Amino acid sequence: MLFNSAAFLIFFPVVTTAYFLLPHRFRWMLLLAASCYFYMAFIPKYILILAITITVDYFAGLGLEKFEGRTKRWVLMASILTNIGMLAFFKYFNFANENLALLAKFIGWNYPISSLAIILPIGLSFHTFQSLSYTIEVYRGNQKAERHFGYLALYVMYYPQLVAGPIERPQNILHQLHTEQRFEYRRVTDGLKWMAWGMFKKVVVADRMVLFVNPVYNDPTSHNGPALVFATLAFAIQIYCDFSGYSDIALGSAQVMGVKLMKNFDHPYFARSISEFWRRWHISLSTWFRDYVYIPLGGNRVAKPRWAFNLFLTFLISGLWHGADWTYIIWGTLHGLYFIFSAVTEPIWIRLSALARLDRSPRLKVAISTLTTFSLVTFAWIFFRAASLTDALYIVRHLVKGWPSYLVQSWHTIVQEGFQKTADLGLYSIVNALFNILAPLTKESRTVIALTALALIILLVIEILQYRGNFLEQLHQKPVYLRRIVYACLIAVILILGTSYASVQQAFIYFQF
């Protein structure tokens, strides 16, 4: 079930109302049944995968508490192999098989294994990692094994974060699920506000960006540099609003029922370095990799070359986690390289900024570092979004092509249709000039472009306000009537400007992972 579907509009209030009406001892059953229903709205039979991993991890958890030494390690290994095995089979089998077949063809071997017709289960990577973190934390002694099968199943399947995270840790969630939650006005309404904001990001911003991204990325060879850059920037906004919008809805819907999920995004595009970006982007995944891959490999408490290797490997696996394709591997690798390069060259940057006297103008320094980080991240998104490696490389090669003529044309447009005609036609001529500059970049209508600009302005203003402080808290200080108007306007904007609920629903990008 999609958060941005009519079905969820009925599902959520029904489940939430029933949740608060039921006595606490029955609530886990309701939430588990609701979560099964939520998941089975996609491909019902795949619930069996969850059933298998939950059962294995339930008994693994009990075994990890019971046994010590080698047996304990074997139990953990069994859990890891089951979880990773599922992931490997459903997500990576065909990728590995196709590459092996290519390799075999290259060296002239007869490769007999054909690819399987498998549809990737929705959110497999998310619930597998969440399930894994349970057994690892029990193994490490940070979490007691859950004796109630239903609660463990609910921990893995809790519908707000089942298919696209945040990837939770048992220490944060399990005790909250056990605790009796009462209806608290402030908590419930704050949760609903997060949901509305997440919905705005998804249906108003992200789904509008699709209109600028897809035509270019579905056929990159028909577009020149300016259009490729424009579409890539649009994708950077799309993926942020799509995924963080999902996380906001997940956080909000869980909060309504008294469960506080971990923050998954913290204004990542305001980051001033790649390391800061990863502390702000998909936090639940980056901390998962930090805790379960990077630190066990030795983290940064090793020699520099080994540290660089640890980092590189972690990002490479992170890329592979996102998708079984070379484009994702390159995307992860690029971030690894960014990270290593920025750490290695840090002293040089400090000296350069001192030479340029950037310390005297901290705002400029912040602007430069933020813009540089954003550019690097956006460049890497090309590999994330492109349909194939060939497309990605084509886009990279053509990003700088076609600019001079485009700039000259834009200048002529401004002069001829903007400044020169302003006297005769007023503001309209400037508006006309602006749209004519955008015309070669997108085939979308003026309305779509104008409403997208409006949506982006709203997004930017709220993001800045959130970045500067607790926006919800600040809003709460305002008079009641003003708050009501703001909420009503937000819902009206979602209804009026939202694209997906009215036409074809766009699935969340991260569902595929």
Place this chain on the structure above:
Amino acid sequence: MPADVRAFFLSTVQVVLLTAAIIVLTFLGIRPDPDHYFAGSLLHIKLLENTPSPRMILAGGSNVSFGIDAELMQRTLGIPVINDGLHAGLGLAPLRELEEYIREGDVIIISLEYDLFANQDVMDGDPAFLSDWIEYSPRRIEYLSNPLTEAPRVYAIMLQRKVNRKVNTYLFGGSLNEVRSVFVGTKYDLRGDFIGHLQDTSTNRQKIPATPYPVSVVQEDIFVFLENFNRIAQEKGARVYFEAPASRQSNCKATGEMPLANFFKTFKERSSIPVLTPLEEVCLPNKYFFDTEYHLNARGRELKTKRLIENWIKLTAASK
């Protein structure tokens, strides 16, 4: 009721009412566009209400509104003729509306674009087009294939399209004429024919891709609908005929003779509605087309109408 729950209900009601007020004000504040191509559907309804029977009604998509001259037919045949054609994107909804206006003695000539036979979604109509059409007459919501389930979506799209239209008007300096081109709702004649394109001679409009007509797959549901339509018409004392849509030679060629012949064969086998135009007259030379493979220009319209009159006279003479 606990205080928190009461406070929640109170604030929810307030926010819902405020949101509803914003939506309703926006909805009512943006009036239907009198210059929209679909505004012509109001004229069609007036004609269907006020034209005495017996009369001839031409129904179908834009191939009918662009390509058949009801006025010429009226002059030649001596009976009132109404052009009720509008847009294939509306699916079968306009035919459901027409059912209500059928009277004893009426002759209804239906000319549906091939796409309606090929695709269930096209048969049901495009929600965006339907929302524009319903905006002119809200009771049209009942002509949707599933009014209850489709209505929320159609109204949501209608709201968005109203706002988009308003914004677009501002962005084009206060008038949509620049984007509307010849497709203006005021350019219908007294018989409901669309005449906005008749004076347009711009050559770039004639660059029509030679894509095949989708005649290979034929949905069963459309025959169920047409049979039901025919039955209702007969019960009211009216007769129904089928006329092939305007078909462009290059597109016919791309489609292939056999598939096109099979389409009409299938139609005749599955439908009790007589077909007026013989197969050899279905395709017309490219020079008679305006801007799509279904839209005839002034000369094409004249030729098609004359052929239709001839075929009609032949058919009625033969039946006597």
